[in-house]
Amino acid sequence: MAHRFDLEEGKEDELETIEYISKNVEFKGANLWILIFAIFVASVGLNVNSTAVIIGAMLISPLMGPIMGIGMAAGINDFELLKRSIRNLGVAVFISILTSTIYFAITPISAADSELLARTEPTVWDVLIALFGGLAGIIAGSRKEKSNAIPGVAIATALMPPLCTAGYGLATGNLLYFVGAFYLFFINSVFISLSTYLIVRFMKYPKKDFMDPKRETQVKTYITIITLMTIIPSVYLAYGIVKKALWNEQARNFVEVQIQYPNTQVLAAEYHYHVPPKTIEVSLIGDQLPPQELANLRKKLIGFGLEETTLNFLQSGNGTDLNLLRNDILKDLYERNxxxxxxxxxxxxxxxxxxxxxINARQLSVEIAEEARINHPNLKKFTFGRTLMSDLEKNKVDTLLVAYAQFSPKPTKTESKKLTEWIKVRTKSDTIALILY
Structure with missing residues (x-):
């Protein structure tokens, strides 16, 4: 059974893998232009809220290269590769944010849709995706036969959309969007690098040899310091993300389970984790809950792990608050209606x-029939009405007046033309179809 999980099977030569990752670190020439165009594509996708376009942009993006290069360099003690990877990642980030800022500064569509808003704040799931996606990426990169796993990791971890969202934040002057999106990119990048580092160490890739022992010790010290400076804040931030996710889940569970009354309904609930103290704001409609009941609900917070959380209520019947709430509801209903x-x-x-x-056409048909009989004694039957004519060549439908006339004997061409022209004048129509029988 163990052989099924053996990473040595199908493994590429370690030096070949190191060279493969090192080549993809550089951002210049074609790689840089591909990045710029991919950023434009991703920005358009975010702007028009198109998931398919965003995925396409992530497929052609070369952002994974320097991020995996950082993890590889830390794993094999290659300080030069580490510096080159960090430098190229900095260039890629700067170019990406600059490009997306330019796009969002000139686009006429400025609204933030769901695809943009989804990249403004990282969640615990983003951390897990980056970690496991990075593990899949470096394992795939170490194989003799390269698979589509690395592009898949680029899509799953969503490295490019957060940078485009950061550009949107700068272009619109929304620093919260910029910070949140860049924070998401930073978390993803660090955990992809960390997973690369772990696999490289686990698979015992050869470390760089140094002729000078002092130089080796110095390089190891530099790499350790840089690694710790990057990982420790990221782990702390990830821990904060996990805490927030757990608090949000507990808070929603509390509202759903505890605030259940036959004549009182929860209109809306808002959860504020970063506002000290952490706050749950619940808007209620229906019968007012007495102060004692509200106090009991606040005591129950402890049982849900919400010890340092404030519970606020906005109830119908609370004077100004009620009027504001009722007015907002009525205004919304009025506007919709x-x-x-x-x-x-x-x-x-x-x-x-x-x-x-x-109706006018039917009334006019009777009048015109009587007048037409005076001008055309041989006319036996006559009617006309409005109908729809489909123009199959131009693919459009127009309204057309159609007249039906029966003569005995049949009229001459001159008489038919005279009748047609007279109907046009009488009905004030430019075009009319006359059917003779």
Whole structure:
């Protein structure tokens, strides 16, 4: 059974893997232009809220190279590769944010849709995706036969969209978006590098040899310091993300389980983790809960692991707060109903115009038939009406007046033309179709 999990099977020569990762570290020439164009594509995808476009941009993005290079360099004590990877990653980040900032500064669409908002704050799932995605990426990179795992890791860990969102934050002056998105990119990058480092050490890649023992000790010290300076803050930040996720889950569970009353409903609940103290704000409608019941609910917070959490209520019947809440609800309902009424009024007006036109056409048909008989004694039957004509070549539909006339004997061409022209004048129409029988 153990052989199924053996990483040595199908493993590429270690020096070849190191060279492969080292080549993908550089950002210059074609690699840099590919990054710029991929950033533009990802920015457009975020701007129009298109998941497919964003995935396509991540597939062509070369951002994974220097991030894996940092983990590889730390694992084999290659200080030169570490410096080169950090320098190239800095260039890639700067170019990416600059490109996306330029795009979002000139685009006419400035609203932040769901794809943008999803990259403004990291979650515990982002940390796990970056860690396990990085493990998959370095293992795939160490194989003789390269698979599509590395592009898949680039998609799963979503390195590029956070940089584009950071550019959006700068372009729109929203520093919270910038900080949150860059924070997400930083967390993803560190944990991909960390997973690369762990696999490199686990698979015992050969470390760089130094002729001078003092130089070797110095390089190891530098790499250790840089690694610790990067990993320790990231682990602390990841721990904070986990704590926030757990608190949010406990807070939602508390509201769903404890605030259940037959004549009182939860209208909305907001959860504020970063606002000291941590706060749950619940808006209630229906019968007011007495002060004693509110106090009991606050005591129950401890049982849900929410000891340092404040529970605030906004209830219907609370004077100004109630009026504000009721006014907001009524205003929202009024605005929605107003839009529905306007839409229905337009449809009704359109239908009324169509019906009126048909009624007028029927009345006019009788009048014109009597007048036409005076000018054309041989006319036996006559009618006309509005119909729809489909133009198959131009792919459009127009309204057309169609007249039906029966003569005995059949009219001459001159008489038919005269009748047609007279109907045009009588109905004030530019075009009319005359069917003779």
């Amino acid at each position: 107003e839009l529905l009424i306007q839409d229905k009024d337009k449809k009704i007006a359109l239908l009324e115009n169509e019906i009126l036109a048909d």
